[in-house]
Structures are given as C-alpha cells and as structure tokens.
Amino acid sequence: MRNRFALVLLLLLLVPVFVFAQGGTEKSTSASGNYFDSTVKIIIPYGAGGTHDVVSRKFAEVGSKYTKAPIVCENVTGGDGIVAATLYTKKDRNVKELLTTSYGLWYQKIVKGDAIKLDLDELHPIGTFDDRSYLLYVRANSSYQTLEDLIAESKTREIVCSAGAVGSDAHLCFGGLINQAGGKSRIASYEGGAEQINALINGEVDCFVGTPQVGQQYLETGKVRALTCFKDFDYEGFKDSLGIVVPNCSDAGYPSSAITGGGFLSVRTGADPQIVADVEELMKKVWADPDFRNYTVEIGLNVYEIYGEQLQAHIKEAGVNATAAAKSLGLLK
Template sequence: MNRRQFLQAGLATIGSAQLAAFPSPSSAAGYPSGPVRVVIPFPAGGPTDVVGRLVAQSMSEILKQSLVVDNRGGASGTIGADMVAKAQPNGQTLLINVSAQVINPFLYPKLPHDPLKDFTPITNLASTPLQLLVAADSPIHNVNELIKYVKSRPTGCSFASASNGVPGHLAGELFKMTTGIAAVHAPYKGSAPALTDLIGGQVTFMFDSMPASLPLVKAGKLRSLAVTGMRRSKSLHDVPTLVESGFPEMTMTTWYGLWGPAKTPPEIVAVLQSAAARALANQDVRARLADLSADPLGESPERFAAFCTQEAERYAKIIKAAGIRLA
C-alpha cells in the first residue's frame, strides 16, 4: 500500500463492521487496574491538549477507569515524551502527541529517546490538514497568483510559522522547493502572533493548522488559498487542495497519535486501540473533532507504526533538503 492509499484508508469512516472486529476491552484480564496517566507534552488549551482530552475522556468511559491527563510541556514536546519513553511498559502511562513525535529527532541532534524504537504505537487518533493563507486584503487569490507574486519579488517576501520545525514551517519549505520560489522563513512563538502579522501584512503567506486559523478565515480576516489534505476540508468546501492546484507533492497533515512505552504487552495495546477506536466512533466525539476540522482515525497498531515510519522518512528528507537544524 502506498502512502496515498494509506492516508485515504485512514480517513475512512469507522463503521460498525470494523468495530465488531476490534477486541473487547476485557481481553487483557485486570487491565487497567487503576487510573491511567496520559501525558500530553504541551500546555493545556492547545490543539494536542484539546484532542487528547476529548479522546481520553471517552476512553475513560469505555474502559471504566480514569485516564488522567498530565500536561508536561517544554522543548517542543520532548520532555513529556521522554517521561513516557522511560515509564514502565504496563499500560499505566501513555503518550498523546502530535506529529512532532516523528519530526523532532531530525531537528534535535541530542534527543534523549528514539521515537520509533522507544515507544509502542497504539493508534492514530485524528488528523487535520494545514491551509495556505494570505491576508484577506492581499491581491493574491489563488496558489498560482501567490507563486507569481513571490517570484516577482525575489528578495521581498517571507512566510510565517508558529515555530521552527513545526508542520507549518516544513510545509513552507516543501512549497518553496516544489515551486522554486524564494521566501524567508519567519518563525514566531505560536500561531496567534504569526497570524496577527499575516493579517497586518508583515509576512506574505503562511501554512497553519485549521483549528488555529479557520476562525480568522470565517471572520474574513484571512484568505485560504488551498489545503494540504488529500481531499477538500468539510469546513472549506470551496477551497481546493494543493493537489488540485497542481502540486501532488504538497500533501501534509497535522496528526495526533497514542503511544505507550516500548515493550508494552500486545494484549494491553489491543485493549487501548479498541477503546480509542470506539471513542472515535462516538458521534459526540466526531462532532467535536469536526469543529476542529479534524478527521477521526483509529487505525490498527501495525498500520499506525507503518505510517509513523513513512512520515519520519518524509520529514527527514524535507529537513535535510532545507538545511534545518535546531540546538
């Protein structure tokens, strides 16, 4: 299965026939025997925290045991992730992280853990595309106009991102390589200040996550030129994908996953994946994810592991080609 087929399968609706095939939460006798700690390696209130708490709450009801969220922010998510990597592999300490989990090793040369070897993949929870944005009063109305605009100003354009090394930054670098444009990267400390400067015209364009930027598009302060998913966003029916715009390489999502420490027993992984998949099939959960322009996933551990490997390889190539290296 190629990457496109994998993503298309991952975005499919979880039907009742699929749910019937999931193992029962009682298949690991006695698990969980007490509250489960769910580490989210970012502060409360951000997209990872919102998605993580939503799924954890629903899983608590399914497992009939508390899943206690522990926000451990810092170092682009590596502090919280390292806590889980070093925890006992008994299913009592889990990690919910964003796609930075497989990006950080290629940005930070001295990372204290290996995201592929030191964790047990359980399932991918949800994904949301990025959108390519300009200010609402910009003369740019589509992707080709953006390319022409930037090429006509080879030293005067910049693109913003929420920080160095985040998907929005890497999408911008991939866009530069794909289209041959030259634009200076302007990293910010979060989406909010970057979007403010984009609205004000201090930067030319930006790739950003849907949850942070969609309200500003709806309010008429930003213009969305395209989305980076394989299909159009349900929240922006009239906005094309970058694939439709002629750039098939430009598929990229922000995605969220659930991991345990390495060597977590398969029977515990099966219980957790089943509970997560059932949580993601809950209509209330799906409705709240839809508000974030996020698609529920819930793939098997094997498919999630393969996806992580594919994503790591892809991001490594982008980071190397762009010459990105963080201390």
Template sequence: MNTRRNALHVMAAALAAVPLGALAQADYPNKPVRYIVPFAAGGLTDVMARLVGQKLTEPLKQPVVIDNKPGANANLGADMAAKSAADGYTWLAITLTHAVNQSLFPGLPYSLEKSLTPVAHLATSPLVLVVNASNPARNLQEFLAQAKAKSLNGGSSGNGTPPHLGLELLALNAKIDVQHVPYKGGAPSLNDLLGSQLDFIVSNLPESLPYIKGGKLRALAVTSVKRHALLPDVPTFSEAGLAGMEIENWTGLVMPAGTPKSIVDRVAAEAIKAVKLSDVSERVAGMGFTPTGMGPNEFGAVIQKDVARWREIVKERNIKAN
C-alpha cells in the same frame, strides 16, 4: 475438611504458577491512568486527548488523568513517557512533530520507534496556506508571483512544528526564498499575521479556521489530498498547480515500549470506538480534524513513513531546531 484443604492447595498452586504480569494484565486497569500531553493545555493535541480520555474512563472504569508536560519541542513529555513503567498506566499523546523530532534533534534521549509502542492513530488535519485578507493575492499562483518578486516572511508555531515543515516544503517545491519566523505557538503567529507583521503562514487548519470563516484570513490552498469538507472552495496545492505538498498533521496515542500486547490491544480498541462516537467525531470534525481510528500496526506504519520522509526534508532544507 481434608477435601477443602486440598482444593485450597490446588488453587494456591495454580495461582502461583500464573506469572504476576499476567495477573496484572487480567486486572487492568485497577488504578487511574496518566495520559501525558507534551503540549500546553487548550491546544489541539490537548483537546483530542481530553476527549478520548474522558470517553475511555467509562469502559476502563478508572479515571484517565491528563498531565500536560510541554517543553523542548514536545520532547520533555515524550521522554518522561518513554522512561515510565511499561505497565499500561502511562499513555502519551504524540503528533507529526514527534516523527520530525527524530531527525531534528539527533541527541534525543529516547527513540520514537524503539522506546514507545503505537496504540491508536486518532485523527488528522491538513495545513492551509493563509494570508491576511488585505493581501491582494487571490490564489496560489498570485501568491507565488509575490514570493518570486521579493522574499516573504512566513510564521510558524515553532521550529520543527508542522507549520514550519509546511513552510520549508513550500519553499523547496516552489523554489522561492522565504524568511522563517518561529513563534511559541500557533496563536501568537496568527496574531501577527492578522496584524500584517507576517506575509503568510502554512497553518494548522484547526487553528486558522475561525479566522478564515470570519473573513480575516484568506485560504489559498490546503495540503490534503482532497479538498477539505469545511473549505470546499479552497483547492488542494496539487489542484492549484504545485505538486508534492501533501502533509497531514496527526495525533495519536502511544505507550512505553514493552507494554503487554493485551493492554495495548484493549486500549486501542476502546480509543478507536471513542473517536467514532458521533458526539466525538462531530465535534472534532467541526474543528477541522478528520477522525481516523487506526490500530497499532497501521499507526506504526504511519510513524515509520513520516520519520523517513521528514528526515530527508530536514537534511535537504538544513532545518535546525534553533
């Protein structure tokens, strides 16, 4: 009896010596995970988050619940995540937009690089310069000739979004005058381009791809380093004669800063496995994404690079949030 009592005492002492945080990490996860998507349901980031979240439910043995929190140029949901407990139960989907927001909104209540920790870079997609199929411009040079003859109206999915950045970079590098027309999302801007109320959009490829394939829009150039597999006949901007237009929109997963490394590494490993599964990679590739699957360090380097790059462009072009 004494032997058993002594053993129990030893076990209790051993457990008491283990930090509660370490026990929680070993048991992670023991409840559902909240995956905040700071964009509306049905958008590109939302689709990627749902695909990955669904795949991670099985290895983590807990539901991954998508929580759409759009607003304030994707800053509302990001701030909520940044202020959440650093226990691994709050995830956040981010995109290139969040890197740009760091300079576009000087008074942000959170820092992308200090308040959040990178987990996994999931996928990228280029932008594509599109015009209405009725536009006589058949290539980039003919389009630029139009733009130099008169000021053109270019739409975007909103101030500070990748399509807006693509428009500003195009104006900067081609030395043309364009009038930016922001919309509340990619769909309404594309609708006005289809209706000839706009002259062009430097669009997210997954958003405009169906209209390009359907012959309603004409793609003139893509912002990727190489031609895109789904648009093999469309040149890169560099091939078409305009350098400096390389832009890759991306989507990834982050957690609040201070989340234990063991949890970050585990979720990163599972997320990378998920985007490399054939059913996931084939589906997202068909939408215009390229699955990447980078871990925390590589993803952190991407964030740091894009924050610095777009800070300079926002300043030079005097891009405003409103």
C-alpha cells in the same frame, strides 16, 4: 490454661501467613485488572487551545464514559513536542500515562538527527485519533489573494511563517513549497496552534500553517483567509458552513508538500501487552462513539482510524514523504 495459651500462640503464628496470602491476592487482582481501572493521564506535548490539546481532552471526556476511573490531561510544552516526548521515554514502561504523539516528532528526528535526544524506539504507537489537513492562512486584509501571490512575494523578500519548530510538519510543507518555487522563507516558532495563529493576526508573521480547527473561527469572523491545503485533495470542510473550498498544493504543482499531519496515542515500548490491548480497545470504543466521531468532523479533522502494524507502516510512509520535503527544503542532502 496451657491449651488456651497454645491456641493463642497458634493464631499469632498464622496471622503473618494470612496477611501474606491476602497481599499476594491483592497484587494478582491488580495486575489482571484493566489499565483504566485507576486514573490514567494523557500527556499533551503542545499548548492549550491547539488541535492536539482539544482532541486529547475530547478523547479523555468520551473515554471516561467507558472506564472505572477518569482520564485526565496535562500539557507539557517545549521544543514542539520534543520535551514531553523525551521525558516520557524515561518513565516506567507501565506508567499510567499515555502520550499524544505527532508525526512531527518523527519529522524533526529525520531533519535534526542526533541533535534531538529522543529515542523514538522507546515509543509504542497504538492508534490514530487525529488526522489533519494543514492549511496555509494569511490575514484577510493582506495583499496575497492566492498562493501564487505569496510565492511571488517570497522571491522579493523572506516570508515569515508561524509554526512549531524547524523540521516540524508545518515547516516541511510550507518551507518545502516556497523553496521549490524559488522563494525564501523562515519559521517563527510558537507553542501550539492558538499562539501561532495569534502571531498572524497580530501582524508578527506573514502567514500561518495550521489546522481547520484553529483557523475556523477566524475565517468565520473574516480575520484570515486560507490559500492552500497541504494535501493531494481539496479541503471541503468549510464548504457547507462558509462556502469555501481550499485548493490543494499537489494540483498547484507542489506534491512533495502534501505530507501527513496529526497524531496518535502511544505507550512506552515494552509496556505490558495487556496495557497495549486495553488502550486499543478503549480507542475503538471512543471512535465508535458519535460524540467523538462527530466532534472530529465538526472541527475539520479527517476520520482516519488505524492501529498496530498498519499504523507503523503509515508512520514509515509519512517519514519517506517528509524526507523528500526536507530535501527539497535543503535541510537534508
């Protein structure tokens, strides 16, 4: 009887040790697993239907083919990306979320400085997944047949353009060009490309700066026309389907308005190095998948894939060009 009691007592003493050992093993396994072994959310700081939105959702769809758990998306709008980005920088460094990050965040910070309570050093860009050519659209029935027509009008009155916010990439390219030409313009802010082009079609603004993806269906239905491309090369994405080549602004005499547009995926600065590696590895798989690569071409984006230090250098270069555009616009001294 005593032996049986002693055996039971020994087993009771061993149970906590066994449970502790099991718990330690589970934690170790979780830490060494892939970042995408459980659901990861992509935060989209812009409105539904815009280019950032549709590309992020396509990335999640294709990326989920290579992960154990699904990748989901959530739109968090406000301040042309500033609200979502600021909230994201307050989260845990290993949060199960990625941020769709635009160059426009850097541009707004350049223009507005400390007025924007966003610390860009708290964002760690991983890789590009959206490189865009911004186009200048007007209504098809407007009197502006060319860029020069619109510039001439801007010298008689203030031209209103729908875009994200003052200091955004769209504002810098368009506003800088009009200012350099001696005209006047202002930005009417709307959340996301879908709302911005609807403002043009509804007659609320004179023009709209946006991506080929947002404007394509309206070009096809004859509701808008594209006057110029804010690049140093013509946009030929509509050449085969619509017979349209959009001339670039550099050749028209406005090279400072040819600034980088688009974005990349970011994690929190200080995230576990394995998270950074896992995200970059998945991005490379998604880019190599024809489903994603062909989709970017179909909606008029440029295929441009860079990571790490090369991306950091590209962001820095884009900032230099944006600073020049902001100075030409009079936003910086």
